[in-house]
Amino acid sequence: MKPATLIGLAGVALVGAVSTAIAQRPGAFDQSINHPAIRYNTADAVTVVEALNRKLADQSATLVFDEKSGYLKSVLDLLEVPVESQVLVYTQTSLQAPHITMTNPRAIYFNDQVSVGFVRGGGLLEIVAQDPVLGSVFYAVHQERTAAPTVGRESQCLRCHLSWDTLGVPGQTILSTFPRKDENDYANGFTVDHYRPIEDRWGGWYVTGKRVPARHAGNLPLFMPAFVEAARAGRPHPVPPPARVSLEGQFDLTGYPTPYSDIVALMVMEHQAHLFNLLTRATWEWRVGGPASESRVAEAADAIVDYMLFVDEAPIVDGPIVGSSGFAEKFAAAGPRDAKGRSLRDLNLQTRLQQYPLSYMIYSTPFQALPAPVKGLVMGKIHRVLAGEVAGRKYAHLTPAVRQAIAEILKETLAL
Numbered sequence: 001m002k003p004a005t006l007i008g009l010a011g012v013a014l015v016g017a018v019s020t021a022i023a024q025r026p027g028a029f030d031q032s033i034n035h036p037a038i039r040y041n042t043a044d045a046v047t048v049v050e051a052l053n054r055k056l057a058d059q060s061a062t063l064v065f066d067e068k069s070g071y072l073k074s075v076l077d078l079l080e081v082p083v084e085s086q087v088l089v090y091t092q093t094s095l096q097a098p099h100i101t102m103t104n105p106r107a108i109y110f111n112d113q114v115s116v117g118f119v120r121g122g123g124l125l126e127i128v129a130q131d132p133v134l135g136s137v138f139y140a141v142h143q144e145r146t147a148a149p150t151v152g153r154e155s156q157c158l159r160c161h162l163s164w165d166t167l168g169v170p171g172q173t174i175l176s177t178f179p180r181k182d183e184n185d186y187a188n189g190f191t192v193d194h195y196r197p198i199e200d201r202w203g204g205w206y207v208t209g210k211r212v213p214a215r216h217a218g219n220l221p222l223f224m225p226a227f228v229e230a231a232r233a234g235r236p237h238p239v240p241p242p243a244r245v246s247l248e249g250q251f252d253l254t255g256y257p258t259p260y261s262d263i264v265a266l267m268v269m270e271h272q273a274h275l276f277n278l279l280t281r282a283t284w285e286w287r288v289g290g291p292a293s294e295s296r297v298a299e300a301a302d303a304i305v306d307y308m309l310f311v312d313e314a315p316i317v318d319g320p321i322v323g324s325s326g327f328a329e330k331f332a333a334a335g336p337r338d339a340k341g342r343s344l345r346d347l348n349l350q351t352r353l354q355q356y357p358l359s360y361m362i363y364s365t366p367f368q369a370l371p372a373p374v375k376g377l378v379m380g381k382i383h384r385v386l387a388g389e390v391a392g393r394k395y396a397h398l399t400p401a402v403r404q405a406i407a408e409i410l411k412e413t414l415a416l
Contacts, residue, residue, distance in 0.1 A: 028168035037287040045137045047129035063149045068255040070143035084327040088261035091204035096122035103251035112364040120255045132369030135280025165191045171277035176203040179224035193274035206261035211322040260325035301377035310357040311394045319350040338412040
């Protein structure tokens, strides 16, 4: 069990130790990240951050320093990351842990290609962007006023962002932590994606919304002796997390562009973070090749298909969930839509995340950049599932009407 966060994240194992463990586990990349077919540490990256750096170099774009939040607002604007995506985490597990508290949480902002981490009073803006070959590439901006600021690659993040939880590739991890007895108690928890029951999610995170589930692990203090004693005795903790529409009045919000840590943004971020790692793992398996490559690529492609089709997604048992930052509306408005006005970005939030359970990330640059053989395996199986040619219990949530709707949406909105 491990502590929690997204970028510059939790974990104490060194890369060497992690790599040894990964080689003994199925479902993960088991070669070096510097394999000649990958060259993670030496290959040039192709990301939205590299594009931004070129604009900064030719002065067609400028990073503007703000006394309250440094380069945050400027970076978000230039990378087209919506402030409505803001989520806040207060566990001290980032590279900038000494600055993080419940009254000075770490903020994370994201879109379909890049995430930005901000710690008020910290020395860095942390950024992770997706490259079609390298997967998650980590960057940092020094939060000090300078005439020509740039965004540089950051290697320290791999100490925590290369593990079994990231499938053996540099990747993103979102964790939920339990309250501790005191500051000397070891922080523990687990990785979160859309498989994790909602009652276990968001430990160490603020959660805001107009309507949220009655049971989840967010908004709780870091130190709760009664919680620890109940857990050790096998009893559920009786105190539900406090409900919050916003964080106004909870602490000084100076420097944060919004007063929210939106529940819908949290759920979307959890879904796509693990998918990024699945895409990278499949890409690397194909690039490395070798005698076992065909079966490993096929297994990796199957894992992508099932995840994108929300097989075994944890249900929302007391919906509807309603956010408060405007993220849900902005997310859904990004489309694209078919002639009937339907989109894979339509959210359900009554019993599941998406109205039509095929991941909206099928439109994203990271998915579309999959190697053609991998993409062919993934799309081929998705179409067979939607056509009813592949059935079974795990696809039972895809009723004939839902399969037909998804197939129709894809036909009109996805250029194959």
